[in-house]
Amino acid sequence: MQYLLGYDIGSSSIKASLLAIDTGRCVAAATSPGATELAISVPRPGWAEQDPARWWQEVVNATQQLRAAYPFDPAQLAGIGITYQMHGLVLLDKAGQVLRPAIIWCDSRAVELGNQAFTELGEEFCLENFLNSPGNFTASKLKWVRENEPAIYAQIHKIQLPGDYLAYRLTGELQTTVSGLSEGVFWNFKKQALAQELLDYYDISADLLPAVVDTFAVQGLLTAGAAQVLGLAAGTPISYRAGDQPNNAFSLxxxxxxxxxxxxxxxxxxxxxxxxxxxxxxxxxxxxxxxxxxxxxxxxxxxxxxxxxxxxxxxxxxxxxxxxxxxxxxxxxxxxxxxxxxxxxxxxxxxxxxxxxxxxxxxxxxxxxxxxxxxxxxxxxxxxxxxxxxxxxxxxxxxxxxxxxxxxxxxxxxxxxxxxxxxxxxxxxxxxxxxTDAAQGAARGAGIGVGVYASFAEAFxxxxxxxxxxxxxxxxxxxxxxxxxxxxxxx
The missing domain is CATH 3.30.420.40 (ATPase, nucleotide binding domain)
Structure with a gap:
C-alpha cells in the first residue's frame, strides 16, 4: 500500500495526516502540540510573531506521533504536501538562518504603509492590477522591516512564506508559488507577472523573492538530514504547497x-x-x-x-x-x-x-x-x-x-x-x-503533484x-x- 502525507502549519498547532492512496481515506492523523496551543508573541499592541524553529519542531513531533500511531513503511510514502498560515514573513540569510521571528497573518504593524501605497500608487491602479490594496500583506510587512530594521533587512537573502520555509527545511530549496506571491501582493493579475510596480514603490529588490514552482509538481526531494530527523525516507518528493484558505477550498x-x-x-x-x-x-x-x-x-x-x-x-x-x-x-x-x-x-x-x-x-x-x-x-x-x-x-x-x-x-x-x-x-x-481537513487536502494535492492521481476527480x-x-x-x-x-x- 502507498500513502500520501499532508502537513498543515497553523498558528495554533501543526497537523499531519496520512492518506491511503487506493481508498483516498485518512488512516492516521496527529496534532502537535496537543493539549496547548503554539504561543504568539505580542512585542507591542497589534503585533504578532512566531518562531519558525518552533514550527519545525512541532512538525517533527507530529510526524513522530503519526508514525507511532500507524507504523507505515517510509518507503511507501509517495509524496508530501504542505499547507500553511497565509501572509506570514520569514527572513533568511545566505546561510539559510532565520533573521528574526516571523511576522504572521494577524500582525497589524504594516497597515499604514499599505494604506499609503494604496493611495500613492492609486486605488484604481492597485485594484485593477493587484486586485487588492497592499494593506497589511506580506509585501508591506517586508517594507516595514526595511524601514524599521535596516540592519536585518541588509542581511536578507530570500524571504519565505511559512509553507515555503517548511519546504526549505524539508528539501533545502528556496521556492514559492504564484498563488503564494499573490497572497503577499507580489503579483500583478493583469500582467500575469510580478507586481514590479509595488516592489519599485517599496524599493524592494525582486532578487529577495524565491524561485517560483508550480503548485502541483515535484518541488524538491526530502534531504537525508530531514529524513533522519522525521523518520521518513530520503528522496521522498514534496509535491504540493498552498496557503491555508486556497488549500481549505481545495480540500473540499x-x-x-x-x-x-x-x-x-x-x-x-x-x-x-x-x-x-x-x-x-x-x-x-x-x-x-x-x-x-x-x-x-x-x-x-x-x-x-x-x-x-x-x-x-x-x-x-x-x-x-x-x-x-x-x-x-x-x-x-x-x-x-x-x-x-x-x-x-x-x-x-x-x-x-x-x-x-x-x-x-x-x-x-x-x-x-x-x-x-x-x-x-x-x-x-x-x-x-x-x-x-x-x-x-x-x-x-x-x-x-x-x-x-x-x-x-x-x-x-x-x-x-x-x-x-x-x-x-x-x-x-x-x-x-x-x-476532511487542511492536512488531508495537502496530502491529496501531493498525490496530484506527484502523479499518483491522474485528475482532481480521482483525488477526491x-x-x-x-x-x-x-x-x-x-x-x-x-x-x-x-x-x-x-x-x-x-x-
Whole structure:
C-alpha cells in the first residue's frame, strides 16, 4: 500500500495526516502540540510573531506521533504536501538562518504603509492590477522591516512564506508559488507577472523573492538530514504547497466558479472561486490566485477573513469556566435566537479587512444583568461570528461571487448546531459538511503533484459528505432581524 502525507502549519498547532492512496481515506492523523496551543508573541499592541524553529519542531513531533500511531513503511510514502498560515514573513540569510521571528497573518504593524501605497500608487491602479490594496500583506510587512530594521533587512537573502520555509527545511530549496506571491501582493493579475510596480514603490529588490514552482509538481526531494530527523525516507518528493484558505477550498473540492468554501477555526473565512478579475472597491475582501489557476484559464479565490474567531471562542471558554467546546455549544443552544438582545462584535484581534483594515475592538452590547447569563453570552458570541461572516459574504456577492452552497469541514465551530443554524439562515445558504481537513487536502494535492492521481476527480474519490443543512423560512426572519440589529453597531 502507498500513502500520501499532508502537513498543515497553523498558528495554533501543526497537523499531519496520512492518506491511503487506493481508498483516498485518512488512516492516521496527529496534532502537535496537543493539549496547548503554539504561543504568539505580542512585542507591542497589534503585533504578532512566531518562531519558525518552533514550527519545525512541532512538525517533527507530529510526524513522530503519526508514525507511532500507524507504523507505515517510509518507503511507501509517495509524496508530501504542505499547507500553511497565509501572509506570514520569514527572513533568511545566505546561510539559510532565520533573521528574526516571523511576522504572521494577524500582525497589524504594516497597515499604514499599505494604506499609503494604496493611495500613492492609486486605488484604481492597485485594484485593477493587484486586485487588492497592499494593506497589511506580506509585501508591506517586508517594507516595514526595511524601514524599521535596516540592519536585518541588509542581511536578507530570500524571504519565505511559512509553507515555503517548511519546504526549505524539508528539501533545502528556496521556492514559492504564484498563488503564494499573490497572497503577499507580489503579483500583478493583469500582467500575469510580478507586481514590479509595488516592489519599485517599496524599493524592494525582486532578487529577495524565491524561485517560483508550480503548485502541483515535484518541488524538491526530502534531504537525508530531514529524513533522519522525521523518520521518513530520503528522496521522498514534496509535491504540493498552498496557503491555508486556497488549500481549505481545495480540500473540499472547490475548484470552479460559483463554488464556495468556509472555515471557522483560528480565523473565520469564506472563500469563493471567481474566473473574472474583479475587486471590492474598498478592498474589504481580497483576491488570490487559486491553486488550479493557469495562464490560459485563470481562477481566483475571493476571500473574506475574520481574525476574531478562534480567539473569541478561546477567550469565552475561560470566562465560562474552561468548559469543553461541546459543552459551550450546548450552552449556546439553551438561549433563544438573538440572545434576547445581546450582541457581540467579534473583533479585537488586529486590523479587520472587512472594516477596511481598521483596528477594531471587540464589543458586547445590550447586556442586562437581570436577563443575560452565560447561555446568552455563548449564543451571542457564535451569532456575532456568523453575522460578521455574513457581512463579508454580502461584500463578496457584490463583487461578483455566486454563493448559494457553501462547503466546510465538519470541524471547529461547524460542530456547533447553533453556529450551523445561524450560518445557513442568516446567509440564506445551503451548507455541506465533509469529513476532511487542511492536512488531508495537502496530502491529496501531493498525490496530484506527484502523479499518483491522474485528475482532481480521482483525488477526491475518498471525500465523504457528512451532512447537508438548509435554511428554514420560519427561522430566517428571526436571524435576519438580529443580523440587522448587529449591523447598526458596526464602527
Amino acid at each position: 473540492n472547490v475548484l470552479n466558479a460559483g463554488e464556495v468554501a468556509a472555515t471557522a477555526g483560528t480565523s473565520g473565512v469564506i472563500y469563493g472561486i471567481n474566473e473574472t478579475a474583479t475587486a471590492d472597491a474598498r478592498s474589504r475582501v481580497n483576491s488570490f490566485v487559486h491553486v488550479n489557476s493557469t495562464r490560459e484559464q485563470p481562477k481566483n479565490g475571493v476571500l473574506m477573513c475574520l481574525n476574531g474567531t478562534g480567539i473569541l471562542n478561546s477567550w469565552l471558554r475561560k470566562i465560562v469556566g474552561n468548559l469543553p467546546y461541546d459543552q459551550m455549544n450546548a450552552l449556546a443552544a439553551q438561549a433563544p435566537i438573538g440572545a434576547e438582545g445581546l450582541r457581540f462584535l467579534p473583533f479585537g484581534n488586529g486590523a479587520e479587512r472587512i472594516l477596511e483594515n481598521r483596528p477594531a475592538a471587540a464589543g458586547l452590547h445590550g447586556l442586562q444583568f437581570n436577563v443575560h447569563d452565560r447561555t446568552h453570552l455563548s449564543r451571542a458570541a457564535q451569532e456575532g461570528i456568523v453575522f460578521a461572516l455574513t457581512y463579508g459574504l454580502d461584500i463578496m456577492r457584490a463583487a461578483g461571487v455566486r454563493a448559494q452552497t457553501v462547503r466546510a469541514g465538519h470541524a471547529n465551530m461547524f460542530l456547533s448546531p447553533v453556529f450551523r443554524e445561524a450560518f445557513v439562515n442568516c446567509g440564506n445558504l445551503t451548507l455541506e459538511l465533509y469529513d 474519490r475518498g471525500l465523504r459528505r457528512i451532512r447537508v443543512e438548509e435554511p428554514t423560512p420560519a427561522l430566517q426572519a428571526q436571524y435576519q432581524e438580529a443580523y440587522s440589529d448587529w449591523q447598526r453597531l458596526l464602527p
